[in-house]
Amino acid sequence: MKLYNYWRSQSSYRIRIVLNLKGLDWEYVAVDTANGEQHGAAYREIHPNGQIPVLDDGDNRIFQTMAITEYLEEAYPDPPLYPTAPVERARVRGFILTCTCEAQQRTGRRIRDYVEERFGLEILKEWYEYWTPRSLEMLEKLVADHPMTGDFVHGDTPGAADCFLVPYFYQGSYRDADYATTPTLKRIVDNCLALPAFEKAHPNNQPDVGPDSRF
Ligand SMILES: N[C@@H](CCC(=O)N[C@@H](CS)C(=O)NCC(=O)O)C(=O)O
Numbered sequence: 001m002k003l004y005n006y007w008r009s010q011s012s013y014r015i016r017i018v019l020n021l022k023g024l025d026w027e028y029v030a031v032d033t034a035n036g037e038q039h040g041a042a043y044r045e046i047h048p049n050g051q052i053p054v055l056d057d058g059d060n061r062i063f064q065t066m067a068i069t070e071y072l073e074e075a076y077p078d079p080p081l082y083p084t085a086p087v088e089r090a091r092v093r094g095f096i097l098t099c100t101c102e103a104q105q106r107t108g109r110r111i112r113d114y115v116e117e118r119f120g121l122e123i124l125k126e127w128y129e130y131w132t133p134r135s136l137e138m139l140e141k142l143v144a145d146h147p148m149t150g151d152f153v154h155g156d157t158p159g160a161a162d163c164f165l166v167p168y169f170y171q172g173s174y175r176d177a178d179y180a181t182t183p184t185l186k187r188i189v190d191n192c193l194a195l196p197a198f199e200k201a202h203p204n205n206q207p208d209v210g211p212d213s214r215f
Contacts, residue, residue, distance in 0.1 A: 001019070001024060001026040001027065001055065001058075002026065002056040003015055003026050003027070003028060003029065003053055004029045004043075004046060004052055004053055004054040004056075005028065005031065005052050005053040006034070006052055006208065007030070007206035007208050007210075008171075008203050008212055009033060009052055010171045011065050011104070012052055012053045013166070013170060013203060014053075014065045014163045014164050015065055015068050015163075016200075016201035017162075017166065017167075017197060017198055017201040018068070018160070018163050019072070019201075020196075020200050021079065021158060021163070022072060022078075022081070024072070028208075030206075030208035031043060032208070033109060034214045047063055049063075053065065053068065055071070057071075057075070066093075066096055066097070066100055069160050069163065073160070081158075081159045081163070082160055083154060083159070088154065091148060091154060092154050092159065092160055095139070095142055096161055096164045098138060098139060099139065099165065102135065103135035103136075103138065103168055106131040107127070107131050107135075107171075112124055112215060116215065124215055128215070132177050133178065136168075136172065139165065139168070139182070139185055140181065140184055143184045143185060144183075149184065151188070152188055152191060153188055158191075158192060158195060158197070165185065165188065166189055166193070166198060170202075175215070
């Protein structure tokens with residue numbers, strides 16, 4: 001199994017955690033998205049939209065982190081990362097979609113590149129500082145006081161939703177996001193970071209880690 005990814009990318013980090021929680025063997029293929037490798041012809045052969053991560057499992061090529069996560073869950077069910085009851089599965093999917101379709105897309109690489117190129121770095125920072133606390137608060141509301149929240153986003157074992165939360169937190173932490181208003185998320189992230197599967201997937205522990213001065 002091969003994962004095309006980049007050390008600092010939050011989407012890549014999600015799938016590294018999933019692979020590690022499932023105890024799968026996989027090969028790291030670095031794609032330098034800070035320097036535009038995703039836009040080159042060679043990578044466009046792998047993913048026509050030039051995004052990471054992409055998972056190759058034998059002859060199967062899969063993209064979009066929610067689809068990759070659900071593929072891995074179905075193809076390698078043990079240990080499960082989703083609950084079994086339909087309503088609980090829906091809750092986990094709702095949380096994941098809030099991370100991928102709402103929070104991340106407000107400040108993702110492509111959006112940041114466009115805002116910086118069009119309006120400059122100061123406006124980009126303002127953009128980021130406007131959206132990030134709102135995204136964090138939106139996620140906090142999904143877990144604070146919810147009866148199904150436990151040591152992790154859903155219950156007391158780490159699961160798919162945690163694989164999406166931890167990387168969202170990470171991308172905020174290196175840009176000084178303030179976590180004071182998100183105590184439940186902070187508690188869950190701390191629980192996750194104490195586990196080897198999360199630690200091994202951390203950006204700082206990847207083979208291509210290096211200087212990346214892009215905002
Ligand atoms: N919705 C996609 C988002 C993927 C995504 O935004 N990936 C970023 C890295 S975190 C990327 O490819 N950035 C390079 C670019 O957009 O040019 C998913 O969940 O897989």
